[in-house]
Amino acid sequence: MKMKRFPIQACLILIGSLIAIFTSNNLIAQVTSDQDESIYKDFKTEHMWDAKVTISNMIMVGESKRGTRRVIPITGGTFEGPKIKGVVLPGGEDWQLVRPDGDTELNARYLLKTDDGVVIQVINKVLMHTPKPGEGGQPYTRSVIDLEAPVDSKYDYLNHAIYIGTLNMSMSPGEGPAVVIGVYKVL
Amino acid sequence: MKMKRFPIQACLILIGSLIAIFTSNNLIAQVTSDQDESIYKDFKTEHMWDAKVTISNMIMVGESKRGTRRVIPITGGTFEGPKIKGVVLPGGEDWQLVRPDGDTELNARYLLKTDDGVVIQVINKVLMHTPKPGEGGQPYTRSVIDLEAPVDSKYDYLNHAIYIGTLNMSMSPGEGPAVVIGVYKVL
Amino acid sequence: MKMKRFPIQACLILIGSLIAIFTSNNLIAQVTSDQDESIYKDFKTEHMWDAKVTISNMIMVGESKRGTRRVIPITGGTFEGPKIKGVVLPGGEDWQLVRPDGDTELNARYLLKTDDGVVIQVINKVLMHTPKPGEGGQPYTRSVIDLEAPVDSKYDYLNHAIYIGTLNMSMSPGEGPAVVIGVYKVL
Amino acid sequence: MKMKRFPIQACLILIGSLIAIFTSNNLIAQVTSDQDESIYKDFKTEHMWDAKVTISNMIMVGESKRGTRRVIPITGGTFEGPKIKGVVLPGGEDWQLVRPDGDTELNARYLLKTDDGVVIQVINKVLMHTPKPGEGGQPYTRSVIDLEAPVDSKYDYLNHAIYIGTLNMSMSPGEGPAVVIGVYKVL
Numbered sequence: 001m002k003m004k005r006f007p008i009q010a011c012l013i014l015i016g017s018l019i020a021i022f023t024s025n026n027l028i029a030q031v032t033s034d035q036d037e038s039i040y041k042d043f044k045t046e047h048m049w050d051a052k053v054t055i056s057n058m059i060m061v062g063e064s065k066r067g068t069r070r071v072i073p074i075t076g077g078t079f080e081g082p083k084i085k086g087v088v089l090p091g092g093e094d095w096q097l098v099r100p101d102g103d104t105e106l107n108a109r110y111l112l113k114t115d116d117g118v119v120i121q122v123i124n125k126v127l128m129h130t131p132k133p134g135e136g137g138q139p140y141t142r143s144v145i146d147l148e149a150p151v152d153s154k155y156d157y158l159n160h161a162i163y164i165g166t167l168n169m170s171m172s173p174g175e176g177p178a179v180v181i182g183v184y185k186v187l
Numbered sequence: 188m189k190m191k192r193f194p195i196q197a198c199l200i201l202i203g204s205l206i207a208i209f210t211s212n213n214l215i216a217q218v219t220s221d222q223d224e225s226i227y228k229d230f231k232t233e234h235m236w237d238a239k240v241t242i243s244n245m246i247m248v249g250e251s252k253r254g255t256r257r258v259i260p261i262t263g264g265t266f267e268g269p270k271i272k273g274v275v276l277p278g279g280e281d282w283q284l285v286r287p288d289g290d291t292e293l294n295a296r297y298l299l300k301t302d303d304g305v306v307i308q309v310i311n312k313v314l315m316h317t318p319k320p321g322e323g324g325q326p327y328t329r330s331v332i333d334l335e336a337p338v339d340s341k342y343d344y345l346n347h348a349i350y351i352g353t354l355n356m357s358m359s360p361g362e363g364p365a366v367v368i369g370v371y372k373v374l
Numbered sequence: 375m376k377m378k379r380f381p382i383q384a385c386l387i388l389i390g391s392l393i394a395i396f397t398s399n400n401l402i403a404q405v406t407s408d409q410d411e412s413i414y415k416d417f418k419t420e421h422m423w424d425a426k427v428t429i430s431n432m433i434m435v436g437e438s439k440r441g442t443r444r445v446i447p448i449t450g451g452t453f454e455g456p457k458i459k460g461v462v463l464p465g466g467e468d469w470q471l472v473r474p475d476g477d478t479e480l481n482a483r484y485l486l487k488t489d490d491g492v493v494i495q496v497i498n499k500v501l502m503h504t505p506k507p508g509e510g511g512q513p514y515t516r517s518v519i520d521l522e523a524p525v526d527s528k529y530d531y532l533n534h535a536i537y538i539g540t541l542n543m544s545m546s547p548g549e550g551p552a553v554v555i556g557v558y559k560v561l
Numbered sequence: 562m563k564m565k566r567f568p569i570q571a572c573l574i575l576i577g578s579l580i581a582i583f584t585s586n587n588l589i590a591q592v593t594s595d596q597d598e599s600i601y602k603d604f605k606t607e608h609m610w611d612a613k614v615t616i617s618n619m620i621m622v623g624e625s626k627r628g629t630r631r632v633i634p635i636t637g638g639t640f641e642g643p644k645i646k647g648v649v650l651p652g653g654e655d656w657q658l659v660r661p662d663g664d665t666e667l668n669a670r671y672l673l674k675t676d677d678g679v680v681i682q683v684i685n686k687v688l689m690h691t692p693k694p695g696e697g698g699q700p701y702t703r704s705v706i707d708l709e710a711p712v713d714s715k716y717d718y719l720n721h722a723i724y725i726g727t728l729n730m731s732m733s734p735g736e737g738p739a740v741v742i743g744v745y746k747v748l
Contacts, residue, residue: 039233039234039268039269040231040232040233040234040374041231041232041233041234041371042229042230042231042232043229043230043232043351043371043373044227044228044229045227045228045229045230046226046227046228047226047227047228059650059652059672059680060680061672061680061681061682061709061710061711062680062711062713062714063711063712063713064475064682064709064710064711064712064720065473065474065475065477065709065710065712065720066440066441066473066474066709067440067474069682069709071652071672071682073652081226082226089620091620091632091634091652091654092654093652093653093654093670095670095682099439099440100439100440100441100474101338101346101438101439103346103347103439109654109656109670111620111622111632119620119621119622119623120622121622121625121630121632121656127347127348127349129347129348140347140348142348142349142373143349144331144349144351148622148625148626148627148630149622149625149626150622150623150624150625151288151624151625151626152623152624153623159288159290159625159626160290160314160316160327161314161316161327161329162314162329162330162331162351164230164331164349164351164373184228184230186230186329186351187227246463246465246485246493247493248485248493248494248495248522248523248524249493249524249526249527250524250525250526251495251522251523251524251525251533251662252522252523252525252533252660252661252662252664253522253627253628253660253661254627254661256495256522258465258485258495260465276433278433278445278447278465278467279467280465280466280467280483282483282495286626286627287626287627287628287661288625288626290626296467296469296483298433298435298445306433306434306435306436307435308435308438308443308445308469335435335438335439335440335443336435336438336439337435337436337437337438338437338438338439339436339437340436346438346439413607413608413642413643414605414606414607414608414748415605415606415607415608415745416603416604416605416606417603417604417606417725417745417747418601418602418603419601419602419603419604420600420601420602421600421601421602455600456600475712475720477720477721501721501722501723503721503722514721514722516722516723516747517723518705518723518725525662533662533664534664534688534690534701535688535690535701535703536688536703536704536705536725538604538705538723538725538747558602558604560604560703560725561601
């Protein structure tokens, strides 16, 4: 796909206030360099935290109008990263749907409370794909995460980025089952 | 955050069919290695395509109950990647909301048609953040993308991953304004 | 289900600002009277408008990861009610999903422009259910509608209610296919 | 708005499988009769159940990027209607947003368990509007409700309709605060 770029001045007249973002150096540089590279590209991310989220027994709705529905209650936990730490508040839930094509979509919504008393909302949408027998390939678990922090708190910076995540199973002796969720800001 | 891991057998009894994914080698390896690294981490991605999407004049709803609402019609375009190419069908739209805190959320929904006749739905949710004057930092534009391809087509693989994207302004002489959207599979 | 109600004062202390709404006379009266009535109840609504929305040919994605996906472009139209009238702007779309259980969910998003120049966003989510052969019962088509009007316009009142809708097929000679959408405010 | 209707045969050729629903007698009759009536119209509904949902203390995120965010945990309850009854499972939550324009949107998600052991998902989206001082009018609280029942259960009929709801505050002595939610099928 070949395309020329107009001078910035012409763009400004056309689209006004949106332009500032599009002309940021790192975006232009990135798209340009893409064209010389292989199909693999590393996206730099910043690790925000790992959360260890404790869960209780799955509740089955069963085969529903949209797929297989099941719900996993979130009972608590902790989270810690370079610039933030605290606890997972009990009461959140992970509403899962096994889609008609067999993949599982997790839709977890819960609250964090930092050690300095700020409450942050997490919405974590996870896609889990397991290759069918004989299909080859690896199981796949990745997520996109939306964070809502108070705008008048020191964690307001969480409101202004896209996050991707990992999900891993973990258990500590004497505790119930838990998952470990890694949260990464896409830079 | 320190945690021990139970033997896989114990997990299997507890959570059943979900386990296969969590125990995949690359997930466990990744979470482990995180703990030795800096806060920056590269997520490997695969470049799926760049789409050049032509747009027409913005339609303003104005100050709405949820923020500032405006809509940008999508009039066509082309897309091309290592394993796929075709056209952007006219008729999609980008429904934008300037949030109460000043960031802009784009919510674009449109269809692609490959050169071998397959139609693919794209939902592209973009976050645009511009630092306030004196605040420092770069403008930020990143997106998460959902793809819906026919499950009985050769593009079914698009259904089983999380995608992130870039957005850039582009114009070709003699054409109207357009944006360039890069689509990357999170590996 | 039997339940007593505390004096309003106690509620006020507990829940503060939410109370004003719950204690509105018509709500309390209504719930009380429900208990004496048959299972059928009439909800009073106010007819806002009928919109005649012209559409063009359906575009098929086909069998997707969530069900059968198809899209119907919205090409224009008119709308008229007791207190408002104008045109349907071209460019909206109706993104339909045939769910795994056979019902069809329409998700239409389009813009209206009133005869005095105000733009209003419509999101119309329609459920269509057709009884299976031998099952008895009527086909069912009802919708819930979200309206976004500029808060500083004379149509701001549209932002503060729940709407339900009807959907009907209609054609005028010499025009393409169209649907008629009735919009009713739930009082 | 004047419009003629084509013979059914022409429609069938054009739109195929969607037609059955549009031509159902009750829809055509209804739209026709609308034109003779006042702007007020009664929608017949069937009362499905009243749920008494117990709640615990509100958790405040505070002023967020989308408005004021707060969460009310759902701790249990009961529900009962002419054809169904049971309990509200603990663990659901009501995620509330006070929009920039001052209205409150509740987004509650919880599970019911019938007395014969079937689990049903409820998503209840409530709009609460309180007129500003001097503005006149009544407080307004209405909701739209989505129900997901197992398709292979006797409650599958819940999957095939649109529901609207009422919300009322209620307390029983010796219990914590609760809300009463009326659920009505739009016929």
